[in-house]
Amino acid sequence: MQVMVFGTGGTIASRQVGDAVVAQLGIADLLTAVDLHMLPDGVEINAVDVGTSPSFALSLDEMSRLALRVFRALEEGADAVAVTHGTDSMEETVFLLDLLHV
Numbered sequence: 012m013q014v015m016v017f018g019t020g021g022t023i024a025s026r027q028v029g030d031a032v033v034a035q036l037g038i039a040d041l042l043t044a045v046d047l048h049m050l051p052d053g054v055e056i057n058a059v060d061v062g063t064s065p066s067f068a069l070s071l072d073e074m075s076r077l078a079l080r081v082f083r084a085l086e087e088g089a090d091a092v093a094v095t096h097g098t099d100s101m102e103e104t105v106f107l108l109d110l111l112h113v
């Protein structure tokens with residue numbers, strides 16, 4: 012089973028930098044916190060960064076490009092797709108993906 016994980020930044024990728032909280036971690040950094048040895052045999056994780064911005068700053072163009080990458084991954088054989096995302100516009104991104112997925 013192939014799982015594609017797209018990192019977009021947002022809350023999950025944010026860390027304190029001085030007086031601000033900044034989305035700065037890539038998906039590879041986030042996956043280091045996951046014990047991938049716990050996955051069943053045959054599960055392969057592929058991860059790609061598509062951005063490191065706060066989710067409230069995602070434009071419709073950026074969400075559209077993300078949707079195209081998600082659908083391309085599925086067409087190319089991914090069995091599942093996960094998107095790491097901040098909480099501010101998560102609902103909108105999921106809604107867009109649901110509307111566009113056929």
